Amino acid sequence: MFAIYKREMRAFFTSIIGYAYLFTYFLIGGGVFCYTTLYSMTADVSSFFQYMLLFSAVTLPVLTMKSFSEERKTRTEQLLLTAPVSIPAMIGGKFLACYTVFGGSVLVSSLYFVLLSRYAVIKVLLLLGNLVALLLVGMAFIAIGLFVSSLTENQLASAVGTFGIIFAFLAIGLLSNLLPNEYWLRYVFNSLSIFGRYQSLLSGAFEFSTIFYYLSVSAVFLYLTFRVYDRRRCQ
Amino acid sequence: MIKVEHLVKRFGSNYALNDVSFEIGEGEIVGLLGPNGAGKSTTMNIITGYLSSTSGSVEIGGVDILANPTEAKKQIGFLPEQPPLYGDMTVSxxxxxxxxxKGAKQPEDEHLCAILETVKLTDVKxxxxxxLSKGYKQRVGIAGALVGDPKVVIFDEPTVGLDPKQILEVRNLLRNLAKKHTVVLSTHxxxxxQSVCERVIIINRGKIIADEKTDAITRTIKDGYEYQAKIIGPGSEVVSALRAINGVRAATLTGERDAEALTYRIETERGCDVRRSVFELCRxxxxxxxxxxPIATDLESVFIRLVDKSENKAR
Structure with missing residues (x-):
C-alpha cells in the first residue's frame, strides 16, 4: 500500500495536477479568507469554511479524476492487480495520497486563523470543529471521486461524474426544504444531506451521528470501488 | 509449478476458455500457441490473478490463486500484452x-542493477x-516482471512490435531465463x-488441441517424413530409382543444384526411415x-492442420 501511496504522491507533483490544485486552493482560499474576515472586519470562522465546502466540491473531483481512470487507460492497473497487493490496499494507497494533498492544504490554510488571532479573538474550539467538518466532508468527496474514477477510462467523465454525485448530495438538502414538514421523505433527505449536516457542524454542534454519517459515506463509496474491481475480475 | 485444472471462462454466452487443464513443471519453458482470440491472454490473465475464472482452479507452486492470491502472486512475474508502464517515471x-x-526481499540496488544488466537497460536507466522506443519499453516491462526473482515468469506476446534484432535478443533472454525460472510465453x-520453447500447448477457440514437446509435435502429427538428398547422378534415373525404394511415397527433383549434385525431395510413409536404403542405392x-x-515440417503447417482438424471435429 505504501508503494502505491508514494507513487501517487509522486504522480501528483510530477504532473500539473498537484500544482494546479494547490495553486487554485491557496489563491481562492486566500481570497475567501480575505473576503470573509479582513474585508468584513470580523473574526468569523464559519463562513470561510462554508465557502471552502463549495470550493472543495468543485476541485476535489479534479484531484481524484486520474486515480483509476488513467491506470485503466494505460493498462498499468494490470501491474497493480497482478502484484501481491490486495485490492483494498491499492484503493487505500490512492485514497491516502489524495487525502494527504487535500488535508495538507486545508491544514495549511487554517494557519490564516493563527495569524488572525493576533488581532482578534478566535474561538479555538469552533475553529477545530470547522476544521474537522471540512476534513470529514473532504474524505467523503474523495471516496466518491475514487469510485467514479474506477468506473471510467475517461478522466473528464470521471471529474464530471464525481461533481454530479457531490452536487446531488448537496441538492438533496435544498430539496428537503421544499417538502412539507411532516413528510417522511423530508426526514430522509435531511439525513442524507451533506450540506445540512455540515452546517450543523459549522455552528458548533458536535454530533457523533454526523461524524458517523461522513465516515459511512466514505466507507460505502470505498467499498463500492472495491466491488467495481472485484466484479471486473469476474466478468 | 503451475497447475491449471478444468478452467472455464465465460464472457456472457461466449466461452473464452472451455475446460482447459495443464500442468507445468519447475524450470520448464512452455509456449502457449494459438491464433488471435484463441484464449491465450485469458489463460495468462487468470493464472496471474488479473481475471477470475468462471470455474476451475489455478495453483502456483501449490498455492491456490483464489484462496491465497497474495502468496500466489508473489511467485509470479507477469508481462501483459501491453507492458504496464508509467510514462512519467524513469526506468530506474x-x-x-x-x-x-512486490515487497521484494533482495538487496534493492544490487538486485535492480543486475536486472538492468540482464535486459540491457543500464544505459537508459x-x-x-x-x-523510450517500443523495444526499450518492452524490455522495461520484462525487467519489471523479473523484479523480486519470481519462480514463474509469464510473458504475453513478448516480441510483438519489435524489430528482428530485438526479437532475437528477447528470445535469447527468454532462453537464459529458463535456467532459473519457469517460463510461460504466449505467441502466435x-x-x-520452435526456437525458444521445449514444450508447446496449442489453444484454439478456448480449448487445448495439442500439448507436447516442441520437436515431438512436429514429428508425430505430420503424415509422413520428408528428406532432402543431394546426389550426383542422372536426374530422371535417380528419381525413378528412389521411387522404387520400399516406403518412399514420392521423390522429386527440387531444381536446386549444389555444385554437381542435384537436390531431391523424398517423401516417405508415416514413420518410415529410408535413409539407409537411399544410401545403399547410391552405393x-x-x-x-x-x-x-530430414526436412522438419514447420510448425506453421502442423498448426494449421491441427486447427483445421479441431474445427472439423467441432462441426
Whole structure:
C-alpha cells in the first residue's frame, strides 16, 4: 500500500495536477479568507469554511479524476492487480495520497486563523470543529471521486461524474426544504444531506451521528470501488 | 509449478476458455500457441490473478490463486500484452516502484542493477519511460516482471512490435531465463515457439488441441517424413530409382543444384526411415551421395492442420 501511496504522491507533483490544485486552493482560499474576515472586519470562522465546502466540491473531483481512470487507460492497473497487493490496499494507497494533498492544504490554510488571532479573538474550539467538518466532508468527496474514477477510462467523465454525485448530495438538502414538514421523505433527505449536516457542524454542534454519517459515506463509496474491481475480475 | 485444472471462462454466452487443464513443471519453458482470440491472454490473465475464472482452479507452486492470491502472486512475474508502464517515471524509478510494490526481499540496488544488466537497460536507466522506443519499453516491462526473482515468469506476446534484432535478443533472454525460472510465453508466431520453447500447448477457440514437446509435435502429427538428398547422378534415373525404394511415397527433383549434385525431395510413409536404403542405392549405382537430411515440417503447417482438424471435429 505504501508503494502505491508514494507513487501517487509522486504522480501528483510530477504532473500539473498537484500544482494546479494547490495553486487554485491557496489563491481562492486566500481570497475567501480575505473576503470573509479582513474585508468584513470580523473574526468569523464559519463562513470561510462554508465557502471552502463549495470550493472543495468543485476541485476535489479534479484531484481524484486520474486515480483509476488513467491506470485503466494505460493498462498499468494490470501491474497493480497482478502484484501481491490486495485490492483494498491499492484503493487505500490512492485514497491516502489524495487525502494527504487535500488535508495538507486545508491544514495549511487554517494557519490564516493563527495569524488572525493576533488581532482578534478566535474561538479555538469552533475553529477545530470547522476544521474537522471540512476534513470529514473532504474524505467523503474523495471516496466518491475514487469510485467514479474506477468506473471510467475517461478522466473528464470521471471529474464530471464525481461533481454530479457531490452536487446531488448537496441538492438533496435544498430539496428537503421544499417538502412539507411532516413528510417522511423530508426526514430522509435531511439525513442524507451533506450540506445540512455540515452546517450543523459549522455552528458548533458536535454530533457523533454526523461524524458517523461522513465516515459511512466514505466507507460505502470505498467499498463500492472495491466491488467495481472485484466484479471486473469476474466478468 | 503451475497447475491449471478444468478452467472455464465465460464472457456472457461466449466461452473464452472451455475446460482447459495443464500442468507445468519447475524450470520448464512452455509456449502457449494459438491464433488471435484463441484464449491465450485469458489463460495468462487468470493464472496471474488479473481475471477470475468462471470455474476451475489455478495453483502456483501449490498455492491456490483464489484462496491465497497474495502468496500466489508473489511467485509470479507477469508481462501483459501491453507492458504496464508509467510514462512519467524513469526506468530506474519504475523498477524501484515495482520492487516496493512486490515487497521484494533482495538487496534493492544490487538486485535492480543486475536486472538492468540482464535486459540491457543500464544505459537508459535515468530516461523517462515515455521517451523510450517500443523495444526499450518492452524490455522495461520484462525487467519489471523479473523484479523480486519470481519462480514463474509469464510473458504475453513478448516480441510483438519489435524489430528482428530485438526479437532475437528477447528470445535469447527468454532462453537464459529458463535456467532459473519457469517460463510461460504466449505467441502466435510459430518460429518463436520452435526456437525458444521445449514444450508447446496449442489453444484454439478456448480449448487445448495439442500439448507436447516442441520437436515431438512436429514429428508425430505430420503424415509422413520428408528428406532432402543431394546426389550426383542422372536426374530422371535417380528419381525413378528412389521411387522404387520400399516406403518412399514420392521423390522429386527440387531444381536446386549444389555444385554437381542435384537436390531431391523424398517423401516417405508415416514413420518410415529410408535413409539407409537411399544410401545403399547410391552405393550400388555408384552415385555419390553428398548430403541427406530430414526436412522438419514447420510448425506453421502442423498448426494449421491441427486447427483445421479441431474445427472439423467441432462441426
Amino acid at each position: 524509478e519504475y523498477l524501484h516502484f515495482v520492487y516496493e510494490l 535515468s530516461r523517462l519511460i515515455r521517451n 508466431i510459430l518460429a518463436e515457439v 550400388e549405382k555408384d552415385w555419390p551421395l553428398v548430403g541427406m537430411m
